[in-house]
Amino acid sequence: MDPIFQERGYDMDSKQAERMRHGKGFIAALDQSGGSTPKALELYGIPRDSYSGEEEMFNLVHAMRTRIITSPAFTSEYILGAILFEQTMDRSIEGMLTGDYLWEKKGILSFLKVDKGLAPLSDGVQMMKPIADLDDLLKRAVARKMFGTKMRSVIKSADPNGIKRIVDQQFEYGRRIAAAGLVPIIEPEVDILSADKAESERLLKAEILRHLDVLPGDVSVMLKLSIPTKANLYSDLIAHPRVLRVVALSGGYSRDEAAQKLALNPGLIASFSRALSEGLTAAQSEAEFNAVLSDSIQKIYQASIT
Template sequence: MNLEQLERIRTGKGFIAALDQSGGSTPKALLLYGVKENSYANEEEMYVLVHEMRTRIIKSSAFNAEYILGAILFENTMDRKIDGEYTADYLWKQKGIVPFLKVDKGLADLSDGVQLMKPMPNLNDLLKRAVDRNIFGTKMRSFIKEANRNGIKKVVDQQFEVGKQIIEMGLVPIIEPEVDINSEDKEAIEKILKEELLTKLSTLGENEKVILKVSIPSVTNFYSDLLEDSHVIRIVALSGGYSQMDANQKLALNQGLIASFSRALAEGLTFSQSNEEFDSMLAKSIKGIYEASVNK
């Protein structure tokens, strides 16, 4: 583990950018960017286009360590290069931004009111490659739709089981049990979720550290006590379908919670913009998300 990166994530002012749209969500991300599905003939052409989009974001003067602590990458992005350097190396060496990797393979079907992560039979091989590529930590997402304690417990158990495997490889896992922002039971879900998270955190060893990634809670500062847990390096929030404006407003109310936005970060960016227009829009978004993360 890179101790300089650990200290930056633990104490730095800023937020984590999520640039980790995977195979299933890439067409939508490209469409929002103004690239239609008929612009590419196959998956490889699609991944080339999305890497160009991510490269444009990362190389922008607006995307810098003054505002951004870390960036979450998709596996395909980790294996590609920017200006001759692997993406993670470019982020850290050229930008001072800590690289993370999305490791889950998507969501299983809905059961007990939740969607667990699909099996990851090749996770160890991926983690070894991540270490070789100088990745600092990982991210994996589950999804909770109902206040079903059995289902929520399964989500948290699976997250921490995989998290331990990641910790053993010397990486820091981002535990992400997303709560459906449209659920009528959102507040009840979050109450159960926090109880299960506290239970699992109590089972970690002294040197086992995690980052928690949560939906912005219905009750302001609801996760504040989790920040006091010695195993929690940071708590970050996903935008979860909120517009950038709504996500920023809700985030700003929660002390200690910083952003890890994906779609809300890229809101308003399009393929057809000039570099000046693109950088200006990205700078405006980054500064807004930073303010909501840091200046409470």
């Protein structure tokens, strides 16, 4: 058993760690928060003028997520884990807390989005805003049986100082998250529209390796990265002993384009959000909805195991 999982204080065993390390499949990103929820609902066919207030908005997005999670297409045969927004973690599906439902009914692990959004652009990057309530949030995550967490920052240009700062911040929080008994997904996204994306990725990999090489032996992390411009750039990150798994975000690519690019990187698996829910609408019948979701899951899964 990985040492990080030995003192969890709840039913976290080696089966879950080994499933994430070696299992076939991908991670579903269902963590749109306050700022991105209206757009997610619009893509689902629910316009902004059809609801009023945050409570109604979050009720609608939870209904959308519930529809995805309870679909017969959403199964552990293809999906290893799901990233959840804080409100989704605290809500229920069919009378069970979301994390309990995902693991006990579906065999799928849960991750909690813990970041509070992005700071203004500086040195070519957007770091995370301070996570002032992190310790309390981690206690709740453990109580809600989350497997890990996720936190996102963004790299816009290949500024060595900015990239160093962004990775330093990610690993500083990552160590605190690991100390709480959760697996941190470290996500320094490189903007796919960046003019110097390949150079940003080269600098980013060097900074990540610098931190991985000094992590204590009882700490494991996951990495969530943009699909690299140069295929197999991250193969040494995938093989690193301190890395449980490396996953890729779709980053604005369409589902088919993201899947094609992902398939060029063996060992890199998907953690898609918009690409996963592409084509799903509130007006679809259950049969139509499940067929579209199944097709999406199959394409992402095949790209993840290539």
